[in-house]
Amino acid sequence: MSTKSWVPGTQCIAKCDHAKPKAGELSYHKGDILTIVEAGLGKGVYLAQHNKTEEKGTVSASCLREREAIRVDPSLSLMPWFHGKISGPEAVLKLAPPEDGLFLVRESIRHPGDYVLCVSFQKEVIHYRVIYKDSKLTIDHAQYFYNLIDMIQSYMKEKGAIATTLQKPKQKEGTKSAAEELSKAGWLLDIEKLTLGESIGEGEFGAVFEGEYMGQKVAVKNIKCDVTAQAFLEETAVMTKLQHSNLVRLLGVILHDGLHIVTEFMAKGNLVNFLRSRGRSLINARQLLRFALDVCEGMEYLESRKFVHRDLAARNILVSSDNVAKVSDFGLAQVDPKSTDNAKLPVKWTAPEALKKEQKFTTRSDVWSYGVLLWETFSYGRQPYPKMTLKEVKEKVEKGYRMEAPEDCPPTVYALMRSCWENDPGKRPSFRKLREKLEKEHRSWEPTPGS
Known part of the structure; x- marks a missing residue:
């Protein structure tokens, strides 16, 4: 077996209990999640932090397995038992050989919009019509559910209106159970x-x-x-x-x-509200620059992973209790990449090439949005392009209009904003370049006494 080498920040899951640690060792239980803090403390020995207790100590790699990333896989399903539009006789065939509690859900062909829960019981298949009423689902008009997942979970615990508790889902061909995959990789948490x-x-x-x-x-x-x-x-x-x-x-x-x-949990909420509610009297320009640098470092990492955010704006930056800014919602914009619905695009933050029909979203369009985020930051949370309609913004920006510098904004920072707003995406700096310039700027602003 090859020796593991984990870099700091790697998340690991404990494979066994280690409840009686020696001096300097970390105590943990099977299933606990630990973060590697330091490598190379000896063969297979790491310094780790317990994600729950936040205690630090040494751990042996042989007792841990790396928390795996989940593959983005279209066959991963929260509802592997959902078979879509199939007929009753087809459902019966799929639930053979009979087994008490074997089940699937299908769309009703006879009653469009409703579903049918098909359950095998005592060698028969019983079909329960699931009625969609007032945005909720019900079989017996006594128990109502928000969605199918909720309904299935409930009937797996107790049978309620049906003949038997649901025991075993009949998976649709070609799907994988998200619950199983999440559980295997160590990402499924316990509601209790x-x-x-x-x-x-x-x-x-x-x-x-x-x-x-x-x-x-x-x-x-x-x-x-x-x-x-x-x-x-x-x-x-x-x-x-x-x-x-x-x-x-x-x-x-x-x-x-x-x-x-x-x-x-990010105790201080999003960056826009944070800046608006505190203002110039409480936040100096050096702190604004620190926020800008935090965001830039997060985005440089996404850039290195070839990941495009698509919705970078101060509202999607959250601030921790110790004033660290972090990028959030970095998967959201991808939820419906096929949607070419311009109405949903945040026009004031979106690069001109991404507003066009082809919607060219790249790291360089994220850089454009970052320029707008810098403007929001140094204007203490003002709405960009003040007093302009979305239509005006789109037309004027295409003709070369760019926002003026916010009040008291350092010229070097405004120059960075302008470089992010180059019309040609190829001329915009990378996040790496931006970080280098911001770091240089941050070093040059040594805090004056009392600031």
Whole structure:
């Protein structure tokens, strides 16, 4: 067996209990998630931090396995038991040989818009019509569910209105169970260990709550609609691949009542509101530059992974309790890449070439958006292109118009903004170049006494 070599930041899962550590060793239980902090402490020995207790100590590589990224795979399904439009007789054939509790769900051919739950019981297949009413689903008009995932989970626990509890899903050919894949890779969390607090925001796709998971403060995005949840599975798969200190960290997902995406909690909310609510009197230009640098480092990492964000804006930057800015929602813009619906594009942040019919989204179009984000940052959260309609913005920018520098913005920073807004994408700097210039700028602004 070859010796493992993990770089700092690698997430690992404990394969066994280590409850009686020697001095300097880390204590953990099977299934706990640990982050490698330092390598090369001896053969197969690492310094690691426990993701829950935040304690640090040495660990042996033989007791850990790397938390795998999930492959973005179209066959990964939250509903592998959903067979779409098939007839009753076809469902009966699929549920052979008979086995109590073997089941599938199909679309009703006779009642379009409704579903049918088909369950094998005592060598028969029983077909239960699932009625769609007032945006909810029901079989018996007594119990109502938000979506199919929710309904199946409920009947797997107790039979309620049906003949037997659901035991075994009949998977549709060519699908893989997302629950199984997430579980195997170590990303599936336990709903029992999650405590949900108050709502901290309402996204386009569902509510965001603050919560606690195994003693750690977290943010939880809950997506109830199963079609949207399925699309979000891709965002989640993307997030498992991307780990950087300036990207909001995915902790895992919970499959219950739709999909819960659990991320680290960012106590100070998004950058726009943070800047607007505090203003010039509380935040100096050096701190603004630090935020700009944080975002740039996160984006340089995405650039190195050939990943395009598509919706970079100050509203999608979150601020931690110790004032670190992190990029969030970096999978969202990809949820529907086939949609060429310009109405949904954030026009004021989108590069001219990406607003055209071909929609050329690249790292260089992200750089354009970053220029707008710099403007938002140094104007303390003002809306870009003040007092202009979206139509005016689109027309004027195409003709060469660029925003003026925000009040008191350092000329060097404004020059960087302008370089991000070059009409020719090839002339815009890379995030690496931008970071080098911002770092140089940051070093030159040594804080004056009392600042």
